[in-house]
Amino acid sequence: MTKRASDVSASPPRRRSKYILAPLVLIAANVVLFSLFFVWPAVLGLIYSFTNYTGVGVFQFVGLDNYHHLVGDSTFYDALTRTLLYAVLFVPLNFGLSLLAANLVVNKHAKGASVARVVFFIPWLLSPIVVGVLWRWLFGENFGLVNYLIEQFGGSAVPWQSNADLSLIVVVMAASWAWTGFSMLLFIAAIKNVPVSYYEAAALDGAGPWRQFISITLPSIAPTSFIVILLNTINAMKEYPVFVALNNGGPGTSNNLLVQYIYETGFKRGQIGYASAASFVLMLILMAVAIIQLIVNRRVENR
16 A cells, blocks of 8 residues: 555656546546436425426425325325335245255256356346236236146136236246346355355264255355345335236236336326325335345344
8 A cells, every 4th residue: 555655656747647537537427427317306306296296387386285195195005005015025035036046056066057047047137028028928817828727737717817916926926037137146146255164164063054054154145135135125116117017007906016106196197296205205215124224234244
């Protein structure tokens, strides 16, 4: 560090200016993009949330009326409840599948690990719309492959689309399938960083694979597990395209999530101000989730 400082101080003024200007240019580009695509829309949305803006013409400030109406909006609560239920189902399933896939791929006895890694990762490269269409072909009530196979074996067609709970479960499975590849890569990187000496010492003490996984692997990848849970939770709370492509939040409006409610309120009903208020409630929920998870993670690390 001392040598670098002396080199910089001894370098000519022109070279020193590059060391100063280059970071400023890079930081300035990020600041401009962050301000343009995040800060400005957020400020605009916050302003709209206190107005009766419809998307065209002028608007009037209505104070906290939009937030007051949200408190008594049963449709908003239904969408929020369904969103939380979706997150509760999606996050553990995706976590379990991706961790299982990562352990299978990094196992020294596994055959075809490279091919399996690509196969698991391909769904994450697909557009959410394509994922929804694929799973609609699988679980369509009248034309789906799954019901066709069930009927071929003498069973009755399952109402995958007309039953609200089954319809939600199909979306959970589709989204978990699509996101497993991304979470799996994070787990693979974390598992490979666990020192092999830990496993060798545990094996000498007579610990089996399951005991090694519980006592060594899981504690060692705890920070990555936290990131996976956090990202999956935020993704689940903002899910929209898979639902639209698979069942459009159906049957009816029973599986409308919060983002779909915001979209339809703002763009189909022309209530931009009211939808902006709902958007800010969603943002506050996500911030609360992130803060709680950060606090829990910090306490676990300090033990």
